[in-house]
Amino acid sequence: MGMEKNGNAEGKLSEYLYPPEILKRLDFSKSPAKFHPKISAVDPGEDWMVVRPLQRSDYDKGFLQLLSQLTSVGNITRKQYDDRFTKMKHSGGYYVTVIEDTRINKLIGAATLTIEQKFIHNCSLRGRLEDVVVNDTYRGKQLGKLIVVTVSLLAQELGCYKMSLDCKDKLIKFYETLGYKMEPGNSNAMNMRYVKPLY
Amino acid sequence: MGMEKNGNAEGKLSEYLYPPEILKRLDFSKSPAKFHPKISAVDPGEDWMVVRPLQRSDYDKGFLQLLSQLTSVGNITRKQYDDRFTKMKHSGGYYVTVIEDTRINKLIGAATLTIEQKFIHNCSLRGRLEDVVVNDTYRGKQLGKLIVVTVSLLAQELGCYKMSLDCKDKLIKFYETLGYKMEPGNSNAMNMRYVKPLY
Numbered sequence: 001m002g003m004e005k006n007g008n009a010e011g012k013l014s015e016y017l018y019p020p021e022i023l024k025r026l027d028f029s030k031s032p033a034k035f036h037p038k039i040s041a042v043d044p045g046e047d048w049m050v051v052r053p054l055q056r057s058d059y060d061k062g063f064l065q066l067l068s069q070l071t072s073v074g075n076i077t078r079k080q081y082d083d084r085f086t087k088m089k090h091s092g093g094y095y096v097t098v099i100e101d102t103r104i105n106k107l108i109g110a111a112t113l114t115i116e117q118k119f120i121h122n123c124s125l126r127g128r129l130e131d132v133v134v135n136d137t138y139r140g141k142q143l144g145k146l147i148v149v150t151v152s153l154l155a156q157e158l159g160c161y162k163m164s165l166d167c168k169d170k171l172i173k174f175y176e177t178l179g180y181k182m183e184p185g186n187s188n189a190m191n192m193r194y195v196k197p198l199y
Numbered sequence: 200m201g202m203e204k205n206g207n208a209e210g211k212l213s214e215y216l217y218p219p220e221i222l223k224r225l226d227f228s229k230s231p232a233k234f235h236p237k238i239s240a241v242d243p244g245e246d247w248m249v250v251r252p253l254q255r256s257d258y259d260k261g262f263l264q265l266l267s268q269l270t271s272v273g274n275i276t277r278k279q280y281d282d283r284f285t286k287m288k289h290s291g292g293y294y295v296t297v298i299e300d301t302r303i304n305k306l307i308g309a310a311t312l313t314i315e316q317k318f319i320h321n322c323s324l325r326g327r328l329e330d331v332v333v334n335d336t337y338r339g340k341q342l343g344k345l346i347v348v349t350v351s352l353l354a355q356e357l358g359c360y361k362m363s364l365d366c367k368d369k370l371i372k373f374y375e376t377l378g379y380k381m382e383p384g385n386s387n388a389m390n391m392r393y394v395k396p397l398y
Contacts, residue, residue, distance in 0.1 A: 024342060038218070072319070084316060087316055092290055093290060106279060116224055116329070119330075120330060122274075122282075156393045162390050166363065166386075167385075168384055168387070169384050178391075182387060186365070186367045186368070187388045188365065188381060189364075189382075189386045190363070191380060193360065
């Protein structure tokens with residue numbers, strides 16, 4: 001039922017997770033990242049590429065297959081995807097951003113900015129970078145840099161006082177070129193896992 | 200205006216950020232943390248102590264003064280506090296948990312669990328530990344351990360597959376005794392700060 005309802009609702013399918021206009025306001029000259037050649041969210045370097053918020057219809061554009069290049073995703077039905085999209089939009093604070101190859105209607109890059117509301121620092125906002133992935137058949141197009149800088153500038157545009165990420169050792173240098181720092185004495189990411197993953 | 204409205208609404212003032220009943224379901228025997236003597240969220244060791252969700256009325260119970268022992272808070276008005284409380288409750292996913300000394304109606308400990316909704320791992324949930332603080336005049340009562348284990352068990356109860364935290368070097372050992380681990384090759388916390396903090 002959920003599938004049919006959404007399959008027939010074209011207007012709803014093109015629904016964005018957040019207003020796409022925000023991406024036009026990002027000033028890539030504010031980022032310490034160096035692009036050769038220069039590209040940005042509004043001008044990603046190829047006319048068949050577009051950087052935009054996740055859409056409800058992206059279930060059909062390979063969003064979950066793209067994420068599975070990053071980690072296990074599992075068999076997510078259209079209804080599950082749709083429900084999670086709805087919940088994220090209702091909650092606010094979720095800025096899943098994607099790059100589409102419009103020649104083939106497939107997503108080729110994605111990164112998520114989440115925004116946490118705080119009481120400290122005058123009821124501040126803190127951004128977090130999550131779930132960065134780029135289809136590796138598109139190497140050499142600076143897409144990793146492009147998607148991370150896009151959501152990093154987005155966090156600033158939305159008023160965050162800082163943006164945080166956890167990463168593997170081998171990615172530290174990459175993120176340093178984009179302006180992220182290991183803060184001396186305060187750069188430890190710890191985890192507790194509750195169950196053995198079944199996926 | 201906001202102040203008067205809230206000051207007169209006793210029912211609203213006692214409003215919890217999340218249902219307090221959840222805390223009764225936590226099984227402290229599931230935590231690797233060792234308590235001497237044994238305490239828990241429902242039995243915190245003293246009859247004048249209570250562990251509960253943040254309430255709207257906690258502006259008057261020293262919540263912000265407690266947070267200022269952790270970091271800069273700034274001058275947050277009652278209306279700002281109230282608005283942030285409302286937004287957190289509306290968004291969902293915010294589990295600010297406190298310890299009150301009911302003899303003096305003051306908060307003496309706090310920790311925040313935030314829950315992030317994901318698509319990966321079968322539309323999973325990821326918990327994060329934030330803004331842990333205990334009034335240091337209450338040393339020796341295991342309150343730091345108590346509040347962290349409370350929100351860690353809460354994350355599990357609410358279905359998170361893992362819980363994460365960033366911490367200073369000197370706190371690694373403490374969190375290890377509670378079940379948190381540095382994952383080899385993948386335990387780096389990086390930050391980008393957007394403006395010089397004015398607070």
